[in-house]
Amino acid sequence: MKTELNITLIARGCAITGDMVVDHGISCFGLLDGGIISTQGLLHIGEGGLVKGMAQGEHVRIDGRVDGDVHARGSLEINGHVSGDIFYGGTIRLGPRAALNGTLKRVARMLTIEAESEQEQASIAAPRSSETAGVGHSESNVTEISRAMA
Known part of the structure; x- marks a missing residue:
């Protein structure tokens, strides 16, 4: 092998x-x-x-x-x-x-580094829901940790 x-x-x-x-x-x-x-x-x-x-x-x-x-x-x-x-x-x-x-x-181990899935990329193009509207975080493939800290 x-x-x-x-x-x-x-x-x-x-x-x-x-x-x-x-x-x-x-x-x-x-x-x-x-x-x-x-x-x-x-x-x-x-x-x-x-x-x-x-x-x-x-x-x-x-x-x-x-x-x-x-x-x-x-x-x-x-x-x-x-x-x-x-x-x-x-x-x-x-x-x-x-x-x-x-x-x-x-931090929780579940907060992992992973690239955006196709579903997340599709949601970027779609209008944001009222619960996420106004939340100022950029959409990127950096990390869930970074998003949690924003």
Whole structure:
């Protein structure tokens, strides 16, 4: 049985501008000027890595720096620096070099990262019902967590 390992690597010295969404693991040792979402696997911000935006994933490990909110559905390990709010649904571990500047909040694991379904996309085109009219949240495929926090 062949097992494929899918991972995206942002190497040291590499700089990417814009948001990234991947359906597998990702390791960032460079600069990402934008948000990053990993829907499966490990999201690792390595030592020397910098994310200037939101970081979201199933399992998140931060050894570098995130200047934005962090969302982890499963495990979260911080041994780097986070300037933003932290939302976690499973376990959290703070290492000896962890530095946090924001709030820490446990959320339900059911609030998951998932792309919009066709039904949700159809509801965007349809007029909003009276119960959602006036509610100011943008329709995107970012996360249910983000929508819950809006």
